[in-house]
Amino acid sequence: MIVVPRRLSGMCLAAALASVPLAPLTVAAATGDATEAAPTTDAVALDLSPVVVTGSRVGHSSFNLPISINVVNAEQMQTGQPMVNASESLVRVPGIVAPNTSRFSSDQLISSRGFGARSGFGIRGIRLYADGVPQTMPDGQGQLSTFSLSSAERMEVMRGPFSALYGNSPGGVIQIFTRDGRGAPRATASAYGGSFGTWRADLQVEGEAAAMGYLIDASRYESEGYRDHNAVRRDQVNSKLTWQLSEQTRATLVLSGLDQPYNQDPQGLTRSQLETDRHQIQSDAIKYNTGGNKSQTQGGLNLEHRLTSDDALQAVVWTGIRQTMTRGSTAFNAAAVIKGSGGIGYIDRDFSGTDVRWSHETLTSTGPLTLTLGLTYETMKDVRTGYENNFGAQGVLRRDEDNLAASSGQYLQAEWDLGKNWTLSGGVRRSQISYENRDRYIASSATTTNPDDSGTASYENTSPVLGLVYHLNPAVNLYANAGKGFDTPAFIELAYKPNGASGLNFALQPSTSVNYEAGVKALVGHHTRINLALFQISTDKEIVVDTSVAGRTVYTNAGKTGRSGLELSIDSDLGNNVRASLAYSLLDARFEESFRSSSTTISSGNQIAGTPRTTLYGELAWKHPVTGFSTAIEARHSDKVYVDDQNSDAAVAYTLVNWRGGFEQHLRGVQFSEFLRIENLMDQNYVGGVLVNSTTPFAPAPGRNYLLGVSARVAF
Secondary structure, three states: OOOOOOOOHHHHHHHHHOOOOOOOOOOOOOOOOOOOOOOOOOOOOOOOOOEEOOOOOOOEEHHHOOOEEEEEEHHHHHOOOOOOOOHHHHOOOOOEEOOOOOOHHHOOOOEEOOEOOOOOOOEOOEEEEEOOEEOEOOOOOEOOOOOOOOOEEEEEEEEOHHHHHHOOOOOEEEEEEEOOOOOOOEEEEEEEEEHHHEEEEEEEEEEEEOOEEEEEEEEEEEEOOOOOOOOEEEEEEEEEEEEEOOOOEEEEEEEEEEEEEEEEOOOOEOHHHHHHOOOOOOHHHHHOOOEEEEEEEEEEEEEEEEOOOOEEEEEEEEEEEEEEEEEOOOOOOOOOOOOOOOOEEEEEEEEEEEEEEEEEEEEOOOOEEEEEEEEEEEEEEEEEEEEEEEOOEEEEEEEEEEEEEEEEEEEEEEEEEEOOOEEEEEEEEEEEEEEEEEEOOOEEOOOOEEOOOOEEEEEEEEEEEEEEEEEEEOOEEEEEEEEEEEEOOOHHHHOOOHHHOOOOOOOOOOEEEEEEEEEEEEEEOOOEEEEEEEEEEEEEOOEEEEEEEOOEEEEEEOOEEEEEEEEEEEEEEEEOOEEEEEEEEEEEEEEOOOEEEOOEEEOOOOEOOOOOOEEEEEEEEEEEOOOOEEEEEEEEEEOOEEOOOOOOOEEOOEEEEEEEEEEEEEEOOEEEEEEEEEEOOOOOOOEEEEOOOOOOOEEEOOOOEEEEEEEEEEEO
16 A cells, blocks of 8 residues: 655545546657757657656657656757756656756766655765666766767666666666667757856768668866856767668767866765855865866767567676765874775776676467566676875875675566556566675785775675556556566665774665655646656665764664655647646655764654655747747746755755747858856846755855857758
C-alpha cells in the first residue's frame, strides 16, 4: 500500500481525470530522429507521446510505459538557454532537484526523489548516460559536466524502481542523446555574453555524405563568477558519426572531450556570513587557492544488427580517461600524517566497459512479447595522490594509492501485452561490484608512521522490478510498479575511516531500497499531456555523513529512511502558438530511525538534508512565426532546504522569475537569430543550494543577471 504525505491535496487530480472529456487520440510511432537543424521559432506540434528507450531499452512510447519518465527536447534545452549545465533543463522535470550553487569545482549537483542530495561532489544515486556511454563510474559516482547540451536531440529522465535494471542507481536514470547529422552540409556559429564576465562561443558542423552522417560541436565557456574567486573556463567537443552499413546493420561512433583548466571555488558561507555579506568568500579560499581543474576524453562505439525480423543484437563498447586536481582548504600540517591525505588531490582515471544485449519479439495468444537479455561489464582505475596544501603550493606527499572498481551485471527484461487493455513489464538484474585499494604510501620511522592500507571489498545484489499498465481508453493509462534497488558507497565515500584512522572505510555498507509507485498518464484532447505519479520508498542502511572536519568527510550507515510523494507534469499547446508547462513535486523524505552521527543523535522524523518538500516550475511561451519573434516567462519555486541531518538550520524558500525573448530571420540561405535572457528578474536574494552537513553550508546564488546572444546558420 502506498502511503503519501497528508498534504497531498493534488491527489484529487487522478479522480478528476475520469470526468474530463478526453478526446480519442491515435499516437503515431515516432522515429526518434532529430530535426535536420537546430530549433527554430517555427510552430511545431506538441509531441504528446515521445518515443524513449530508457526503462525498456527498446523504443517505446513514453505514454505506454509503467514508469515515470519525462523528455526534455532540443528546443527546451537550447532556445534562449545558457547551455552550460543540465540543471537549466532539469528544473522542468518533477522529482528532480538541480540546485544552483554556482560552484563548477564540485560539478553540478542533482537529486531525484531525494537520492543524491548528500553528494559533496558530482552525482550520486542516479545513473548517467551520454549516447549510450555511461557517465557514471562502476562505483556509482558520475558527472554531468560531460553532457553537451548545444548538440543534443533530447534528454530522457526516468525515476522509480526500473532504474535498478541499470545498476546501483535508486534515484533514476538520466540519458542525453546527440542528434544525428543528416541532410545537406551546414555550419552554425553562435555566441553570447552577459553578467559576471560570462561568455560562450560555439561552432557546429553537420550533415550527411553517402551513407555517413556527421556532427561536430565545439564550444568554449568562460565566466568570472558571481562571487570573487569563482572563475571558470570550460572547453568542450562533442562529435557523432553514423553509418548505415547495410539494411540490417547500423554503427554509431561518439567521441567527446572536456577540458576545464581552472575552476576556482569560493566555498560556502555560514549563516552569519550570509546575512552580513552574501558576496563574500571564505578567507581560506584565497589563502589556499581553492579550486582545481578537470579534463575527460572518451569514445564509444554502438553497433546495432537485425538478425531476423524478430531478433536484434546491440553492442556498446567504450573507453576513456579523466584527470582531476582539487585544492581544498585543509590547513597546512593540521593533522598527523596518519590522519590526513592532504589538501591537494590528483586523480588519474582510466575507464572502459561493454554492454551487449539481445532482443526477441514474438506473438503469443494474448499479444506481443518482447524479451531483452543483456550482459554488462565496466572497469575503472584511479591513480590517486594527495599532498599538503602549502598555502596554494603543493607540499608533502600524504596519499599515494590505486583505487580499482569493477562492475558486472546480467539483466533480463520483458514486456507482454495481456490482451487488449493490459501490458505487463518487468525484469531482474544481478550485479556484482568489487573494490580494491593498492596502497603505496607506507612509512615507518621514529617520526612518521603510516601502515599498508591495501584492502578489498565486494558487493552483490539482485534487483527485481515489475510494472503493469491498464489502458483505460486510448487517452488514459493507469499504471503501477514495484521493485528493489541498491546503492553502493563510492570511493569518495570510502576515503576515510572514523576517528582519524588510516585506510579506506570498507565497513561502509550499501543501502537497499524497496520502491512502490502508481500513476496515471492522460492525453486531454489533442494538445495536452498530463502525468501524475505517487510513490513510496523505504531504504535501509542509508549512506549519510558521519563527520566532516578539516577536509575529511566520513560516511556511515543510518537506519531506515522513508520517501513518499507526488509528481505532476502538464504540457499543453494552448493554441495561437502559445505553450504552457508545469512541473510540481511534493516529497516527504525523513529518517524513520534515530542514529548517531559523530557525537550527535539524529532523531527519527528529521527531514533528510538537501531535500525541499515542494518544488514548482511553470513556463508560458509564445511564438509569432510571421515576424520570427518568440518569448517566454519562467517561474520556479523551492521550499526551504535543511542544511544538515540535525535540521539545525535551513536555506529559506524562494521564488524566481526568468524571462527570455528572441528573433529569427532568414536571408539568402542564412538563418540568423538573436536572444536576450534575464534571470532572477525580481532580483531576489536567495540561496541556490546547500552543501549538506558542511560547516559552511550556504551557497548564495546571483541576483538579476542577463545573457545576450546571436547565431548564424548557413547551408552549403
